[in-house]
Amino acid sequence: MTETTTHRSWNRREAEIKWDDKSPLTISVETREGVIETRHGRFVGGAADGVEVVELDTGVMRVMVLPTRGMAIWKLESEGVRFGWDSPISGPVHPSLVPTFEPSGLGWLEGFDELVVRCGLESNGAPEHNEQGQLVYPLHGRIGNLAADSLSIEYDEASGRLELIGEVIEARLFFKRLRLKSRLRVHAGSHRVYVMDDVTNELSTPSTMQLLYHINIGLPVLENGAVLEAPIEELAPKNDLSAGEIGSWNQFGEPEVGYQERVYFAKLCHDDSNETTTMIRSKDRARGMAVTYNVSKLPHFILWKNTAAESDGYVIGMEPATNFPNRRSFESEQDRVVTIEPGETASFRLSLLPLINEKAVEKTSQRIKELSEHASVVIHEQPRQGWTEGL
Template structure:
């Protein structure tokens, strides 16, 4: 039986979700570590109409996943704290309403309001045009606006683990067929979400790909005095405007009308297993979001600072990636594309941990400091040749 209920959205609107109590993706799982609840539904009305959503409740954290939008994570809520942001876009927006191939190349922005959205797979950076001015690659690629199919849930009562699994195919006759198999993993009673992504080339010839995890946080975690912590090996501004704030690249200020985005490129130091962690923490150091990933597979990190007016999108982004988000041809020239042989698979792992008290923030901060304690970062004051197009 379907249950249509109103959901008070975190961007101040009230939306309708048709929750389906009879869906095989709606379940309560009893584990040794506690109960995990899931429910499956679809948004009703407006630009969100028919967007599929799966809610996962670990007992301490609620995660809203959007299979219709490339298995993006729309929002996370824990201890009454919202992890996400207030976009001027009233989402989630159905991909049919997003003009990806708008002649400007910027149509992707008309659907952008998630906490986590993947960019790729053919390209993940700036829009690119051919010599005649025709769009070749739109901003941030297609994967975030393709629907997943073959949705399923797997769980293990002994360990308290539950995984939501979806597969997305990005294809074009004569050109590509890339299959992204995404597993979103949680454990009962925990604040951690693991994204386990495998990209397989299903054609008979080698393929190249790019992938970027656009992880975006606004208030209440983001506020004046919030800081991004990262164990930088090398750091550089993307452009001259970003270079003008190099001395405060990781510091977040007041919401400012007319503020233009600043972007910083980095490579981060990892531990013996090549894992690194970065974190946005609040000014009071009592809440934050930590992002952990493997620098061997995702060797580049982008910090996007967009502290504009709250009505315009007060948000910052932490973005592990296979490359920097320049045009695809530039990144190809620099050797920053991933080659996948026929039938082979490239695997990527990213973990998010929501931090709701001082002890949790302090623990992550100490880990980040330990990663960089033996090597001072190389900080460039100007954009670097080969990094910035």
């Protein structure tokens, strides 16, 4: 088996990846739309040791996928612009080193540095403890720290389409067995990546689930003067701290030492096909990231605003979700959990489009304006009852 080792400056450290040139997941396909290539390998050394990685190269975009971390998208690079963020941790971190169930319920944060990470499947919000103080649901759930198997690649030479497919099972005897089948689709010569997830309940009794896509952008797109554009139907701050910036909820400043995160909950306008789009763009409108998704299955949107010092994690999160990320019991009371019957599948679809010039940003901005041109926008200056727990 032939192996090559390269170093990639995706993060502030040099990430060593041992690529496997003989892997069936390392291929080059000539299509009518151009050549599309994939590489398969594993990280070597440190907290990343053993983490599996698949790189998808469309000719204009490279996507780094982490099957070991729930099929997360670690980083994306398009036309020389990097899309992702610099977390204080040295990721990617192997799930075996992430203490998901440590008593505070916050262990998930020790592995968090991806561009796209799924939160769920049993729960996706704040940690929850029972009356005895025992952890019941950890922060953001388990799926992001479970490894995928059954990896495969499918492609179509005529259309230039290629899909990386992986399956992740979240299970516990007597309680649950949820199978996530994820397809990450790209096309030769295209900047867009599609995330196509199907969650199946494999038990003989009904099950409930939650899912949130934590999509995180830092430098160079996030900067002083960057803006989030979204077709808002209704929006409210999560808490009093967030309410203090309600007048500038979608505007981002320079990195600030001691900045505490702000969070905003929203519902977005959509078209006749139930699709909506939001984006973060740079101050000069020269670059950005657009997220398009279907609100029939992901009816809620969360903005995570964390413009802290660069060393502390200068980042914002665009988060389409089945619910708001409160404690699971509260979300269940508000009927914001998804019920899946035995053998039934719930499907979730979204896409990411890196915007690498002013024309692409303007096209997306126009799309967002069209979605909201007839909307009666409601902006709450204080947390909204039924959306924020404890009101």
